[in-house]
Each structure stands twice: as structure tokens, then as C-alpha cells.
Amino acid sequence: MNARKADLERQFEAGRAQFDQAQEKIKARTGRNLILAILIGVAFGAALLLSLLVVKQLFMLFAVVVAAFATGELVQALRKGDIRVPIVPSVAAAVIAVPVSYFFGAAGQVIAVLGGIVLVTLWRLASSGRHRDARQPGRGLGLDLAAGAFVQGYVTFLATFTVVLTAADGGEWWTLAFIVTAVAADTGAYAFGLMFGKHPMAPVISPKKTWEGFAGAAGTSLVAGVLLALFMLDQPWWFGLLFGAAILASATIGDLIESLIKRDLGIKDMSSWLPGHGGFLDRLDSILPSAAVAFVAFSIFG
Structure with a gap:
């Protein structure tokens, strides 16, 4: 029993060490505490x-x-x-x-x-x-x-x-849809950039953004747009493609704009209110311009 207990403790410590090592690699690559984020x-x-x-x-x-x-x-x-x-x-x-x-x-x-x-x-x-x-x-x-x-x-x-x-009447579903699409784009960019990112997208403005990450953002936002159009917004699939592409463009532009502001001011994050994220504005950079795009889409198709 003592030998079995010692073996389990060694396995636990080894697993914990591997997890901590993986966390440090992710934090070094992204500058974020992933679990807390x-x-x-x-x-x-x-x-x-x-x-x-x-x-x-x-x-x-x-x-x-x-x-x-x-x-x-x-x-x-x-x-x-x-x-x-x-x-x-x-x-x-x-x-x-x-x-x-x-x-x-x-x-x-x-x-x-x-x-x-x-x-x-x-x-x-x-x-x-x-x-x-x-x-x-x-x-x-x-x-x-x-x-x-x-x-x-x-x-x-x-x-x-x-x-x-x-x-607006039914507008809450459009708000949820554009936020989900923008988050999907951010998540796709983060995951694909972390795993495959090699070619910088805008090295002067934001060195960590890559074309591989943008490709991941494009894929996730288009898929999210189609699914949300069909099952949430009661719109045809082609609208989902347009919606996902528009949110992808606005989210990417918003992300780059905030990166440019922070670069000019010489700061990494707008604040430290949200550990693992930075500040509220760091999480809204892709949401803000996407809100205007979603409002226009709702005004035309909603």
C-alpha cells in the first residue's frame, strides 16, 4: 500500500510539473494566464x-x-x-x-x-x-x-x-449572434496562431498576430455565422457567410486598431482589471466595431 501510494504521488507530481511547464510555454508565447483567462x-x-x-x-x-x-x-x-x-x-x-x-x-x-x-x-x-x-x-x-x-x-x-x-424587437438574438461570432473569430485566431503561427500579419502593429491565426479566425467565424443564421436568426445559409465574413473583418480591424493605440502609447494592456485578459477594453476591441456591423445587418435583414 505504501509503495502504491508513493507511486501515485510521483505520478501526480510528474503530471503537475508537465502541466506547469505547458502553462509556462503558453504564457511565454501569448503573454497570458490561459486558465485564469x-x-x-x-x-x-x-x-x-x-x-x-x-x-x-x-x-x-x-x-x-x-x-x-x-x-x-x-x-x-x-x-x-x-x-x-x-x-x-x-x-x-x-x-x-x-x-x-x-x-x-x-x-x-x-x-x-x-x-x-x-x-x-x-x-x-x-x-x-x-x-x-x-x-x-x-x-x-x-x-x-x-x-x-x-x-x-x-x-x-x-x-x-x-x-x-x-x-429592438428580437434584437437580443442578433446581439448574441454577433458577439458569439466575434468570440469565435478571436478563439480561432488564438488557437491557430498558437499552434501554427509562423508568418506575422502586421509585425509593426502587433507582432504576435499571424496569417495562420487569421485563417483560423476566418474558418471559425464563417462556420459560426452559418450555424447562427440557420438556427438562431432564421436567415439563409448564404447570409451566415456574409455575416461571418463581415464580423471577421470588423473584429480584425478593431483588434489591430487597439493594438496600434497601445503601441503608440507604449503599453501592453489597457489595464489589469481582468487577469489573463488585461482590461475591459482589451476584450472589447473586436466587439466594438462588430456592434456597428451587426446593427447595419439587422436594419437590412432583421
């Missing part, structure tokens, strides 16, 4: 399903929290590049825009975003008179104002497309 992803997925399929109004609250964190992360990241965007009005504008978009649709969305840009601009202009600006050339008030408008356009405007879409 999966657990957080599952938790977010459960919250998303609950908010979309049980009580749609819960999705509005879910979107408020995510938009607030994502906006705050981007503002803080810009400050690392010596770009001063006021955080209080930026986050407040995002929080207000979500329920306005939910209850008043696309018209309310546009008005809320434009109002947020005006609020952030006036706040920054008011604060500029109280402090002397001693920054280097090119890092002045004009850049701050442009960056403030960019935050509202990039995060708030794109994020509220999901709210407008979800509020």
Missing part, C-alpha cells in the same frame, strides 16, 4: 447570457458597467502618452449614453454621443485656464480635445450600438 471569460459569458435571454433590461446595466470601465481605461491609458482627457465627464457621458440609447434608439444614441463630446470639450477647456501647459510640442490642448472626442466616438458610440440593437 478562460475562467473569467466563462463568468462574463454567463453574465451576458443572463442579461440577454432572461431580462433584456439587465443588459443595459451590464453595458453601463462595461462602457464605464472601458472609457476610464482608455482615458488613463492616454494619460500615459501625456494626453489629458478629463475622466469624470468622459465616464459620465458613457454612463448616460447607454440608457438614452436603449430607450430612445438610434436618434437618442447620436444625440447622447454628441452631447458627451460637447461636455468633455467644455470641461477640458474650463480646466485648461487653471493650469499652465508645459508639455512638449504636439501634446497640447488641441490634441486633448481631439482625444476626448475620440474616446466618445470609439467607446461610447460603438458600444451603444449593442444597446440599440438589443432594445
Whole structure:
């Protein structure tokens, strides 16, 4: 019995060592804690399903929290590049825009975003008179104002497309479909890039993205698009191909845009709020532009 127990302990330790070694290789390759990232992803997925399929109004609250964190992360990241965007009005504008978009649709969305840009601009202009600006050339008030408008356009405007879409009759299924497709593209890119990635896709912007990963993203997004079109959206298979290809394009562009922003700011992640993922905005990079694409698709075919 003692010999058997010792043998089991040795096997357990050997298996644990192999698992730890595999984890270190994956972390060295991707820079992420894979197990923790999966657990957080599952938790977010459960919250998303609950908010979309049980009580749609819960999705509005879910979107408020995510938009607030994502906006705050981007503002803080810009400050690392010596770009001063006021955080209080930026986050407040995002929080207000979500329920306005939910209850008043696309018209309310546009008005809320434009109002947020005006609020952030006036706040920054008011604060500029109280402090002397001693920054280097090119890092002045004009850049701050442009960056403030960019935050509202990039995060708030794109994020509220999901709210407008979800509020529409049957729109929650389209929201779920585009998010699943975008996640499938991300997962395919991650898995194929990890296993087969050799040829960099955009080495200057994002060195870890490969053409092999893009091929995996294309395959998974097209398959997901067809399945979701047939069994969730009540659309023909060819629509699924178009939908999957459109989400693939928007998700890839969104991923590269955020990588370019982080590269210019000299940071790896927008924040460390989500271990294994980075920040909220790091998880939304492919979702944000895809929301606008899904809204257009719903407006035409939904």
C-alpha cells in the first residue's frame, strides 16, 4: 500500500510539473494566464447570457458597467502618452449614453454621443485656464480635445450600438449572434496562431498576430455565422457567410486598431482589471466595431 501510494504521488507530481511547464510555454508565447483567462471569460459569458435571454433590461446595466470601465481605461491609458482627457465627464457621458440609447434608439444614441463630446470639450477647456501647459510640442490642448472626442466616438458610440440593437424587437438574438461570432473569430485566431503561427500579419502593429491565426479566425467565424443564421436568426445559409465574413473583418480591424493605440502609447494592456485578459477594453476591441456591423445587418435583414 505504501509503495502504491508513493507511486501515485510521483505520478501526480510528474503530471503537475508537465502541466506547469505547458502553462509556462503558453504564457511565454501569448503573454497570458490561459486558465485564469478562460475562467473569467466563462463568468462574463454567463453574465451576458443572463442579461440577454432572461431580462433584456439587465443588459443595459451590464453595458453601463462595461462602457464605464472601458472609457476610464482608455482615458488613463492616454494619460500615459501625456494626453489629458478629463475622466469624470468622459465616464459620465458613457454612463448616460447607454440608457438614452436603449430607450430612445438610434436618434437618442447620436444625440447622447454628441452631447458627451460637447461636455468633455467644455470641461477640458474650463480646466485648461487653471493650469499652465508645459508639455512638449504636439501634446497640447488641441490634441486633448481631439482625444476626448475620440474616446466618445470609439467607446461610447460603438458600444451603444449593442444597446440599440438589443432594445429592438428580437434584437437580443442578433446581439448574441454577433458577439458569439466575434468570440469565435478571436478563439480561432488564438488557437491557430498558437499552434501554427509562423508568418506575422502586421509585425509593426502587433507582432504576435499571424496569417495562420487569421485563417483560423476566418474558418471559425464563417462556420459560426452559418450555424447562427440557420438556427438562431432564421436567415439563409448564404447570409451566415456574409455575416461571418463581415464580423471577421470588423473584429480584425478593431483588434489591430487597439493594438496600434497601445503601441503608440507604449503599453501592453489597457489595464489589469481582468487577469489573463488585461482590461475591459482589451476584450472589447473586436466587439466594438462588430456592434456597428451587426446593427447595419439587422436594419437590412432583421
